[in-house]
Amino acid sequence: MRWLRRRGRCLAALATVVLALPLSATVSAAATAPPPAAPSALVPQPVSHLPMAGRGFTLTPRTRIAVLSKKPTALGVGTYLAKVLAPATGHTLPVVAVSRAPKQAVVLDPNGPEELGAEGYTLSSDRDGVVVRAHGAEGLFRGVQTLRQLLPAAVESPTRAPGPWTVSPVRISDSPRYAYRGVMLDVARRFYPVAQVKRYIDQAAAYKINTLHLHLTDDQGWRIAIDAIPELTKVGASTQSGFTHGSGWYYSAADYKEIVAYAQSRFMTVVPEIDGPGHTRAALASVPGLNCDDKAKPPYSGFDVGISLYCLEDERHTADTTRFLRTVIKAVAKLTPGPYIHLGGDETPQATPSQYAAYVEAATSAATSRKKTVMGWHQLGQAAIPAGSLMQYWGEEGDRESIGTADETETIGFVRSGVAQGAKFVMSPSDHAYLDMKYDVSTPYGLSWSGYVPVQKSYEWDPAKATAKPDGTGSIVPAGQIAGVEAALWADRAYEGSDALPTPTTRWPEPHAYAEYMSFPRLPALAEVGWTPQSARDWQDFRRRLAQQGPRWTAAGIGYHPAPGVPWPGVTKVVEGAHSVETGGKSPDNPGGSTTDGAAMVLWAPNRGRNQTWTFTKQSDGSYTIINKTSGKCLDVANGSRSSGAAAVQRTCTGEIGQRWKVTPLVDGEHTIASARSGLVLTAASATDGAKVIQQKATGTALQRWTVD
Numbered sequence: 001m002r003w004l005r006r007r008g009r010c011l012a013a014l015a016t017v018v019l020a021l022p023l024s025a026t027v028s029a030a031a032t033a034p035p036p037a038a039p040s041a042l043v044p045q046p047v048s049h050l051p052m053a054g055r056g057f058t059l060t061p062r063t064r065i066a067v068l069s070k071k072p073t074a075l076g077v078g079t080y081l082a083k084v085l086a087p088a089t090g091h092t093l094p095v096v097a098v099s100r101a102p103k104q105a106v107v108l109d110p111n112g113p114e115e116l117g118a119e120g121y122t123l124s125s126d127r128d129g130v131v132v133r134a135h136g137a138e139g140l141f142r143g144v145q146t147l148r149q150l151l152p153a154a155v156e157s158p159t160r161a162p163g164p165w166t167v168s169p170v171r172i173s174d175s176p177r178y179a180y181r182g183v184m185l186d187v188a189r190r191f192y193p194v195a196q197v198k199r200y201i202d203q204a205a206a207y208k209i210n211t212l213h214l215h216l217t218d219d220q221g222w223r224i225a226i227d228a229i230p231e232l233t234k235v236g237a238s239t240q241s242g243f244t245h246g247s248g249w250y251y252s253a254a255d256y257k258e259i260v261a262y263a264q265s266r267f268m269t270v271v272p273e274i275d276g277p278g279h280t281r282a283a284l285a286s287v288p289g290l291n292c293d294d295k296a297k298p299p300y301s302g303f304d305v306g307i308s309l310y311c312l313e314d315e316r317h318t319a320d321t322t323r324f325l326r327t328v329i330k331a332v333a334k335l336t337p338g339p340y341i342h343l344g345g346d347e348t349p350q351a352t353p354s355q356y357a358a359y360v361e362a363a364t365s366a367a368t369s370r371k372k373t374v375m376g377w378h379q380l381g382q383a384a385i386p387a388g389s390l391m392q393y394w395g396e397e398g399d400r401e402s403i404g405t406a407d408e409t410e411t412i413g414f415v416r417s418g419v420a421q422g423a424k425f426v427m428s429p430s431d432h433a434y435l436d437m438k439y440d441v442s443t444p445y446g447l448s449w450s451g452y453v454p455v456q457k458s459y460e461w462d463p464a465k466a467t468a469k470p471d472g473t474g475s476i477v478p479a480g481q482i483a484g485v486e487a488a489l490w491a492d493r494a495y496e497g498s499d500a501l502p503t504p505t506t507r508w509p510e511p512h513a514y515a516e517y518m519s520f521p522r523l524p525a526l527a528e529v530g531w532t533p534q535s536a537r538d539w540q541d542f543r544r545r546l547a548q549q550g551p552r553w554t555a556a557g558i559g560y561h562p563a564p565g566v567p568w569p570g571v572t573k574v575v576e577g578a579h580s581v582e583t584g585g586k587s588p589d590n591p592g593g594s595t596t597d598g599a600a601m602v603l604w605a606p607n608r609g610r611n612q613t614w615t616f617t618k619q620s621d622g623s624y625t626i627i628n629k630t631s632g633k634c635l636d637v638a639n640g641s642r643s644s645g646a647a648a649v650q651r652t653c654t655g656e657i658g659q660r661w662k663v664t665p666l667v668d669g670e671h672t673i674a675s676a677r678s679g680l681v682l683t684a685a686s687a688t689d690g691a692k693v694i695q696q697k698a699t700g701t702a703l704q705r706w707t708v709d
């Protein structure tokens with residue numbers, strides 16, 4: 001598989017060279033020609049992307065955005081593009097409807113072939129202009145996002161920036177792997193004002209995310225006004241996780257419509273979630289009759305889950321809950337043009353199977369009577385659901401490991417039942433797609449119940465295998481029943497020091513700051529998981545492209561996290577101190593945390609554990625000692641050897657030259673690490689688990705280039 005991938009890339013590179021030849025010949029003949037633009041680094045990676053030689057197209061104040069249509073939706077994409085380009089370039093490019101494509105323009109053509117599908121597009125740019133072609137406005141919009149990334153990063157600046165505004169010359173042809181590519185905001189635990197939701201919509205749309213799932217209700221808050229039940233927002237919206245006695249922490253019908261319209265203008269569908277029968281304390285605090293004792297509970301601002309349930313114990317209460325759900329879902333359906341209503345269904349430890357079934361029946365019938373497709377968390381599979389419902393899978397490694405064994409997890413059982421009922425699946429495995437999981441031990445916000453989710457982990461998974469055994473076989477959900485992918489940004493712990501409960505002095509970032517830190521760079525990684533064919537995805541290639549997005553986020557003012565493992569430009573690493581080291585996707589590892597002198601170091605999948613943590617300490621000659629955190633021993637070469645191929649071992653630190661290493665930064669945040677004694681560089685014998693770390697002559701090969709995070 002790896003070999004095929006490499007081969008695919010080599011072929012693409014070959015095609016580039018062949019195609020580029022005639023053009024570069026022309027260019028070199030012109031004395032004034034500038035050097036070819038640097039190849040663009042696109043996220044998500046298009047299906048086919050050929051960087052061309054030669055000069056690109058430079059936007060000037062006279063450039064027109066020419067739309068080959070009079071349709072408002074297509075013209076709207078032109079206007080959107082003009083608005084995106086205006087602040088940084090200072091140009092207000094005119095948007096004109098034309099019947100023939102002019103030269104020296106940005107041409108948006110929605111009359112492309114049907115085979116492009118709703119979201120596919122082609123984009124070609126050269127010195128004469130840019131043409132984006134699609135079958136309809138939505139594909140144009142996706143293509144315009146690619147166009148933005150072909151311009152210098154400064155184009156994302158909200159204020160005037162220096163040009164020139166040259167679009168790299170390329171030929172791109174592109175369409176998504178999955179039709180559903182979503183992101184969820186937990187506005188229930190932490191309320192995001194409308195402006196912050198819009199900001200997030202723009203940030204996600206830039207990576208071709210097409211669905212915004214709003215988790216509107218939970219124990220800590222009810223965030224959508226329902227005219228017929230004003231208490232829901234009067235009482236139920238007065239809390240957030242960690243906050244009490246608020247007002248206005250909800251979306252009025254007008255607010256919600258504004259969000260929906262804004263999302264629509266970015267070709268994004270809003271999926272509203274009304275969670276139940278658990279996660280309902282805010283409703284139970286607002287409507288007494290939903291409680292078995294008919295007494296409203298106090299509003300909840302805490303941090304626990306699994307604390308609430310609608311009363312489904314007797315006929316009268318079940319009927320009241322059903323009526324309540326019908327009222328709420330009718331109102332929400334009316335405000336929601338998109339096809340889905342998410343009914344939640346997660347974490348209901350106290351519900352009996354028949355109570356759970358009663359809720360699902362009431363909620364699904366309320367949704368289907370309003371012509372909405374049911375969506376819910378994977379627990380919904382335990383009840384009867386209409387065929388074609390969307391189940392959102394949030395299982396993890398342990399679930400995959402159980403597949404086919406005598407004790408498959410409950411989660412896998414729910415999935416099997418959903419598959420049998422003809423449900424489709426949106427994949428949000430918590431150990432890859434949960435944006436509220438910490439990146440690593442140093443992440444100030446979020447949780448880690450599903451482990452840490454470093455960028456590489458958010459990227460390296462295949463939705464087609466999200467419910468397969470760890471070896472990738474035996475997928476429970478057939479490929480045809482996978483609708484797509486969703487990143488979920490829960491907000492249970494959106495404060496600093498989130499390993500403990502907050503105190504009165506805890507710092508709470510603005511919701512958008514929390515969202516940006518946790519989502520960037522992982523949301524773009526997940527966007528590529530949903531968009532790009534699996535065969536065209538490769539972590540080593542991705543992290544370089546991702547790094548180039550950093551300056552765009554800086555220009556746009558996005559508070560991203562320059563997470564380890566990605567060679568962010570301009571982020572210089574201080575080598576002194578404790579680090580995780582990597583090459584070829586593997587880290588030097590002290591096997592089994594050995595404390596033996598002479599033990600050979602190996603390469604292993606990075607886990608950021610102590611036995612993979614190395615402390616670099618600068619010596620008076622500028623070289624470093626490199627000490628393993630578990631053993632406290634120094635990195636050394638076996639038998640003090642000066643020969644190529646000798647193994648890197650650990651040995652009690654003595655300060656001698658064989659234990660000193662010269663660390664030389666290369667471009668892209670990588671380093672060579674050379675033995676001060678032999679001058680040979682640390683090399684991974686191969687990129688497989690258990691391979692030796694050896695010293696060899698420096699050849700520039702990838703397995704001699706180490707990231708030191």
Ligand code: TNX
Pocket residue numbers: 305346347377394434436447490491492
């Ligand atoms: C589990 S995943 C939940 C949420 C929490 C989240 C925190 C799911 C459907 N339910 O209620 O916010 O974990 O990571």
